[in-house]
Amino acid sequence: MTSSDEVVITCPVCGNNTRVYKVTKIFVESLEGNRLKETADERLDPSVSAHAGNKVSGSEAMRKLSKRFGPPTKRLVQPRGLHPDQVVLVMSFLALVLLWHIFTQQRGALLPALGVFAAAITLYAMNRKRLLAKHGEQHEEVQRDKKEIERATERWGETYYCAVDDVVFIAGSSEAVPADEMMNMLFS
Numbered sequence: 001m002t003s004s005d006e007v008v009i010t011c012p013v014c015g016n017n018t019r020v021y022k023v024t025k026i027f028v029e030s031l032e033g034n035r036l037k038e039t040a041d042e043r044l045d046p047s048v049s050a051h052a053g054n055k056v057s058g059s060e061a062m063r064k065l066s067k068r069f070g071p072p073t074k075r076l077v078q079p080r081g082l083h084p085d086q087v088v089l090v091m092s093f094l095a096l097v098l099l100w101h102i103f104t105q106q107r108g109a110l111l112p113a114l115g116v117f118a119a120a121i122t123l124y125a126m127n128r129k130r131l132l133a134k135h136g137e138q139h140e141e142v143q144r145d146k147k148e149i150e151r152a153t154e155r156w157g158e159t160y161y162c163a164v165d166d167v168v169f170i171a172g173s174s175e176a177v178p179a180d181e182m183m184n185m186l187f188s
């Protein structure tokens with residue numbers, strides 16, 4: 001009996017499948033390894049530390065694995081900036097509060113303060129177009145990054161590791177790259 005999820009994936013380098021593992025599976029198992037370590041640390045007491053030593057170094061290797069085979073996160077999405085108009089709206093509100101205080105407590109300073117406020121608004125109006133264009137560019141960049149990460153994550157889900165050659169490859173592809181270059185392959 002065979003089912004569709006028993007498809008044999010062979011390594012394009014050695015042509016074998018004996019030590020080929022799905023990268024997502026390695027990653028999940030390495031996370032579980034970390035969890036085991038945390039539990040071991042909590043229970044750590046001097047009488048069992050000799051045994052724990054082995055476990056810790058074992059999960060140290062697991063941690064390295066999870067770093068090596070983790071999902072594509074290298075290109076971090078920049079935090080999305082506020083729309084320039086929103087910023088100005090908040091700033092204007094604060095300025096009005098300030099002006100109100102000046103009006104009630106220091107009326108002599110009101111005119112110069114109004115002048116500063118008007119100058120700031122004018123400056124913004126003059127630069128608004130440029131600021132909006134910049135904001136739009138950033139927004140597009142973020143969208144592009146998101147798409148790239150999505151695509152890389154999909155590819156990651158189809159990536160296999162051959163422990164014989166220490167290479168990774170995407171299922172069905174005839175090309176393999178050294179495991180340490182997985183990120184480059186996912187984003188290529």
Ligand SMILES: [Zn+2]
Nearest residue numbers: 011014162165
């Ligand atoms: Zn191989």
